[in-house]
Amino acid sequence: MERCGWAGPEQIYIDYHDREWGVPEYDSRALWEKLILDGFQAGLSWITILKKRENFRAAFDGFDPHVIAEWGEEDVTRLLGDPGIIRHRGKIEAAIGNARAWQEIEAREGFDAFMWRYVEGVPLQNNWQSLAEVPPATALSEQVAKDLRKAGFRFCGPTITYAWMEACGLVNDHLVTCPRHAPVAAMAKGR
Template sequence: MGDRCSWCGEDPLYVAYHDTEWGVPEYDGRALWEKLILDGFQAGLSWITILRKRDNFRTAFAGFRPEVIADWGEDEVAWLLADEGIIRHRGKIEATIGNARAYLDMGGAAAFSERMWSYVDGAPLVNRFASQAEIPASTPLSTQLSKDLKAAGFKFCGPTIVYAWMQACGLVNDHVLGCPARRV
């Protein structure tokens, strides 16, 4: 066994996330959408901040059920802006509501999953990076996927956010060589 990816440090919550969740292929469309929303909330922050608040986000955003969130308006935005358990950023909250609508316009869970996985032909892209320093912040593929999501009405889904999401959801395997969580 080699060394774990360095980005998770020693925090037990972060290590558990790295070891059991990050990079594991996620095919459930609703779960993919939730992770994309959370990666959007991460913009400008560290992932551990979002991870520590993830349960609060799930409560505040009705279990990340797009069919519920899509009907929200200013009353819900105001309520969420007052919720100290989440990141209170109007633009990100409003984007989540709009992203729920865009997700539903795409056809929901199965269609979203199929469309996202089509970018990698249905199987994770496996990279062979020896160190964290080699891993890019974005790629031409994440740039294209970002453009396509934006064209479909999504917000807070730039190329860097999309690449982080692709890594988290296992569309891309960027566990460094030797990492015990690499699995390939």
């Protein structure tokens, strides 16, 4: 069996694929962190974000949305000067606004419950044979993106949202030929 073709050749990418990608994530804060990082990835490669992830965690106070929701222009300026992260004003401002939107959803029903309801609490199991079969977005990711935007989120279009759903295990898109497909499928449980 061979890993999904996108995983490699760098060890950080292989480790991410083998340990994290597709594993169901049920923690509200962790789901939010991954969505923010996927937003920063827009227009870039995921390996760029992986290599900077620890810098992001340091710069964004461990991705505590309660802290980030209080940030303002001074924090945006500070982050724009941080060479360890992606210095893009729109993405930084979106992360701050997304923290505020997360707080509203979290207080109302829990961000985890809000997100997992799209798959009725159980990860979708795909059985792709090749990377060419894996869609960049789906009708479901379009709906999730639309609902996130309605809730005040930015930098979360259908393609970003689908990549996030794959990363957080709402969808198992490991190829059936990948040694991670079956173990990730076995992690699927109702919520």
